[in-house]
Amino acid sequence: MTMKHIKFKTDRFNTHSRKYDSIHLNRYPKDTIPLWVADMDIEVDERILNGLHEYLDEKILGYNLETPEYTQAITNYLKRRHDCMVDPSWILTTPNVVSSINACLLALTQPNDAILILEPVYMPFFKSVEATGRQVVFSSLVHHPSGYEMNFEDIEHKIQEFNVKMVIFCSPHNPVGRVWRENELKRFVEIMNQNNVMIISDEIHMDFIFKGHKHIPLINFDEHVIMLMSASKTFNLASAHVSQIIVKSSSIRKKIMNLYHQLGLFHSVELGIRATTIAYQECDDYIDELCDVIETNVNLVKQCFENSCVSVVKMEGTYLMWLDVRACGIATPRLHRGLIKEAQVWLHDGSIFGPTGEGYLRLNCATSPHLLLEACERIKTWIKEHAHESKSSV
Ligand SMILES: Cc1ncc(COP(=O)(O)O)c(C=O)c1O
Numbered sequence: 285m286t287m288k289h290i291k292f293k294t295d296r297f298n299t300h301s302r303k304y305d306s307i308h309l310n311r312y313p314k315d316t317i318p319l320w321v322a323d324m325d326i327e328v329d330e331r332i333l334n335g336l337h338e339y340l341d342e343k344i345l346g347y348n349l350e351t352p353e354y355t356q357a358i359t360n361y362l363k364r365r366h367d368c369m370v371d372p373s374w375i376l377t378t379p380n381v382v383s384s385i386n387a388c389l390l391a392l393t394q395p396n397d398a399i400l401i402l403e404p405v406y407m408p409f410f411k412s413v414e415a416t417g418r419q420v421v422f423s424s425l426v427h428h429p430s431g432y433e434m435n436f437e438d439i440e441h442k443i444q445e446f447n448v449k450m451v452i453f454c455s456p457h458n459p460v461g462r463v464w465r466e467n468e469l470k471r472f473v474e475i476m477n478q479n480n481v482m483i484i485s486d487e488i489h490m491d492f493i494f495k496g497h498k499h500i501p502l503i504n505f506d507e508h509v510i511m512l513m514s515a516s517k518t519f520n521l522a523s524a525h526v527s528q529i530i531v532k533s534s535s536i537r538k539k540i541m542n543l544y545h546q547l548g549l550f551h552s553v554e555l556g557i558r559a560t561t562i563a564y565q566e567c568d569d570y571i572d573e574l575c576d577v578i579e580t581n582v583n584l585v586k587q588c589f590e591n592s593c594v595s596v597v598k599m600e601g602t603y604l605m606w607l608d609v610r611a612c613g614i615a616t617p618r619l620h621r622g623l624i625k626e627a628q629v630w631l632h633d634g635s636i637f638g639p640t641g642e643g644y645l646r647l648n649c650a651t652s653p654h655l656l657l658e659a660c661e662r663i664k665t666w667i668k669e670h671a672h673e674s675k676s677s678v
Pocket of ligand 1: 486489516
C-alpha cells in the first residue's frame with residue numbers, strides 16, 4: 285500500500301508518552317510492546333503540524349476565541365462525511381470526551397439516578413456514573429458467533445425495572461468493534477424515547493469505519509440526542525484537549541455550560557482548536573488512508589491468530605481489537621500478567637470493560653505492521669506454552 289499521509293512512529297520512549305513511558309514507571313520489562321491505551325503510533329498529519337508550527341511562531345499563547353472557521357469546519361465535516369446536519373450554534377467545546385460525559389451526568393441527572401450502560405464498554409462510562417454518585421445499570425451486549433448485538437429485551441426490562449433516566453451509548457463501539465446498523469440504531473432510539481431516557485452518544489471513533497459499513501450518527505434519527513465527538517482519536521491529538529458536545533436544545537446547552545463555568549473552565553486550548561479546524565477542513569484523504577491501514581493491520585492480526593485458541597471478534601470499525609481468549613484455558617488475570625511480564629506485550633485485560641469482559645483482551649492495532657506482528661507472535665508463542673494451565677494458578 286502506498287502511503288502519502290500515514291507515517292508510523294514507534295520510537296516514543298522518553299517523550300512523556302503515557303503509552304510508552306508508563307512501561308518504565310510500572311517496572312515492566314523494557315522491551316514491552318505497548319498495545320493498550322487508545323493512542324496511535326502514527327504521526328500527526330503534516331498539514332496539522334504546519335498549522336501548529338505557524339501558531340507557535342506567533343509567539344504568544346494568550347486567551348483565545350473560538351473562530352467561526354472552527355465551528356464551520358466541524359459542521360461541514362459532519363455533513364460531508366456522515367450526512368449529519370447540525371447547526372454551528374449547537375456546538376459546545378469541552379476539554380475532552382470523558383469530562384463531557386461527567387458534565388452531562390452532573391448537569392442533566394440527579395444523584396442516585398439510574399444510568400444505563402451497555403457493557404463491555406470503555407470503562408470511564410461506568411466509572412463516571414459511579415464518580416458522580418449515580419447508579420450504574422448494566423445491560424450486557426450478547427456475543428453471537430457472528431459478532432456482538434444489543435439485547436433489546438433486556439434493555440427495555442432494565443429501563444423499566446430501575447427507572448433509568450439516561451443512557452451512555454458508544455458508536456462505533458469500543459471495545460467490541462461494532463458499527464451499529466440503521467435498524468439497530470432506530471430501535472435503540474425508539475426504546476429510549478418511549479421511556480423518556482435521555483441519550484448521550486459518544487461517537488469519538490466515527491471515522492474508523494471498515495469497507496462495507498457506514499457510521500450513522502444517532503442524532504440523525506433524533507435531534508434530541510446529545511452527541512460527543514472529538515478529532516483526538518482520528519488525528520491522534522489527545523493532549524491537544526479539545527472535544528465537542530453537540531446539543532440542539534439551548535436550555536440543555538446552558539445547563540452543561542453552567543457546569544463547566546462553575547469549574548472556571550471558560551477557555552478552550554487554542555492548539556486543539558487550530559488542529560481540529562485544519563483536520564476537519566483539509567485532511568479527508570488522511571482519514572481514508574488511515575482506515576485502509578487499520579483494516580490491513582486487523583487482517584494481519586487475524587492471520588496470525590488463525591488456528592490458535594485466540595479468536596478475533598468480528599470487527600467493523602475502531603482500531604481496538606477484541607480478542608476472545610476463553611478457549612485458551614488460562615485465567616485472564618494470569619494471561620494478562622504473563623503477557624506483560626514474560627511475553628512483553630501490554631494489552632488491556634477485558635474484565636476492566638465490564639463483567640462480561642472476563643475472558644477477553646483488548647489490543648490496539650494502530651501501530652506499525654512490523655511491531656504488531658512481533659507482538660502477535662510473542663502472544664501466540666506464550667499462549668501455546670501456557671495453554672490449559674490450571675485456572676487456579678492465578
Ligand atoms: C469511546 C471513547 N470515548 C472517549 C475516549 C476518551 O476521550 P477523551 O480523551 O477525549 O476523554 C475514548 C478513548 O479511548 C474512547 O474510546
